[in-house]
Amino acid sequence: MRDQAAPGGGTEATSPRRLSTREAAERLGVKPETVYAYVSRGQLSSSRAPGGRGSTFDAAEIDALARRTGRRTPAPAPAPGDLVFRTGITLIEDDRYYFRGVDATELARRYAYEEVAEWLWTGELRPGIRFTAPAEALAAARRAVDALPAHSGSTDRLRVAVVAAATTDPLRFDLAREAVLAAAQSLVPTLVGALPMAAEAPSAAEGAPDASGAGLARQLWPKLTARPADEPSVAVLDTALALLIDHDLAASTLAARVAASAHAHPYAVVSAGLGVLEGPLHGAASGLAHRMLTEVLERGSAAPVVADHLRTGRRVPGLGHRLYTSEDPRARTLFALLAQMPQAAGALAAARDVVTTMARHAPLHANVDLALAVLSVSCAMPAEAGETVFAVSRTAGWIAHALEEYGERPLRMRPSGRYGGPRPPQPLPVPTGEPSR
Incomplete structure (x- = not known):
């Protein structure tokens, strides 16, 4: 449980400086509606502005919240058309990804699924936790x-x-x-x-x-x-x-x-x-990679399989990821573990063959779908x-x-449509098969 700083933050005899909602949002680097979300969660206190229009906030309390949340600097503006939300769950950066700031691949190697899930939900690690179905x-x-x-x-x-x-x-x-x-x-x-x-x-x-x-x-x-x-x-x-x-x-x-x-x-x-x-x-992308690896094993080489995909205009599954410039860290972690399983040797070699063959055409790296396909093929699982x-x-x-x-403002994801249909007024439509009057 996080400690909450006392409102005010000082003992000066003079009245503490009050900030408008806009000023508070700028100081925290958030949108105005997020400031009100902090109020609703008890993380900030507010007072009605003189005249009853809007709210004001204690500057010292805003500064204390900024220090706790690390949101002192506004996030860079998104590119046009991008949809961006603040989240404290996953960060993808420099070809690595993190759960609540901790390397996700390290968590996955050291802890069971349930333990990692609890960490993601609560920020607390509970070794040995098990989930039970009612x-x-x-x-x-x-x-x-x-x-x-x-x-x-x-x-x-x-x-x-x-x-x-x-x-x-x-x-x-x-x-x-x-x-x-x-x-x-x-x-x-x-x-x-x-x-x-x-x-x-x-x-x-x-x-x-x-x-x-x-x-x-x-x-x-x-x-x-x-x-x-x-x-x-x-x-x-x-x-x-x-x-x-x-x-x-x-x-x-x-x-x-x-x-x-x-x-x-x-x-x-x-x-x-x-x-x-x-x-x-x-x-479903891993299923496509599963079928491709099965075909590579049947034909003995990735070359004809990759060639068939390219000839027919099909994307070679299991390769490339828009968020990584090199190999998907999830794939890299799974490949390392699969290499220790003797029964996975054939499927793993087939996957490496696909990557090497495709590298002559485009610099694409393996993603997690290819690693999942190696697991499913080598363990006689369905596609x-x-x-x-x-x-x-x-x-x-x-x-x-x-x-x-x-914890956010409800129904905040309400984009506006850009209408491209006929401009009104248009005549009422005539039912099919019925003569116009």
Whole structure:
């Protein structure tokens, strides 16, 4: 819990200097509406200005808040057309990324997914924390998922599971921080528990080890592959989950924040994120890389596979990232761990072959989709496994952004459309097939 400086900040007999809302915003480097958000959260006090127009703020109190938040200098103006939000969750800078200022790859290597999620949500590290699915929510989610057609994809199942879990939580509309955290800690394992077992994977009734009290990665493993879990492979999966929790304002995260801005409950926020994630340019990208690596292994070389992609105008998946000039740090971390798994040698070599072959055409580096594809191919997972890992992991990130957005001015994300249709007045349309009068 952060200490709060006492208002005023001095004992001078003279009245402390008062700032207008605009002056306070400029001194803090924020927008005026953010100043009022600080007031609503109890971080600032305000007084009505003489005449009742607007509010005034104690200059010393503003300065104390600026020192605590580090927001003394206004952020650089965004480029035209950019959408920029202040966030204290993820920073991407100099080809590295950080969760709350801590190197995200170091966190993922040292701590389990649940521990990293808690750090992102609360700023506190709780070693050994485990998330538990409530029995009622899990049962409802499983019934809903089991009712889907057999050809349904994993993201279809996750979307349905979120809705089903929400219906069992009568407190889902409580947006208090502790209530949202409790919902998040129960929702993530509910999503994993609702997924069907991988084909031919032993069920609990057939003697498979009970993973209900294990970490989330071990619970997810039999939903992705029929291969028995071994510690090195589960460790890679756990690291992948931790690495993917958040990545600044990706498309799905923006959707989640828009939902949170409307004060949608956390289940609805996750539903919004899942709806965007399913696009082929976002969460499904690793599936394309999986299929490409499979073809490279079948044909024995990346050259003909890359050539086919270029000849048909298709983008070579798993390469390049608009936020990094060199190799994606998430991919670099996973490749290092995959190199220690003997069964990953073939897929890893195929991935390196793709990167080397493509380098002759364009200086593109591996991204996390290619690393997820190496994991899924080498562990006999289906092509959509990477998307499943992505969706389950990113759920925690969407919740982190929802927690942040709930503290902002509601409905602040209301862009204006630039109308390009016919200018009014226009005549009433004539119904099709009906003669004009």
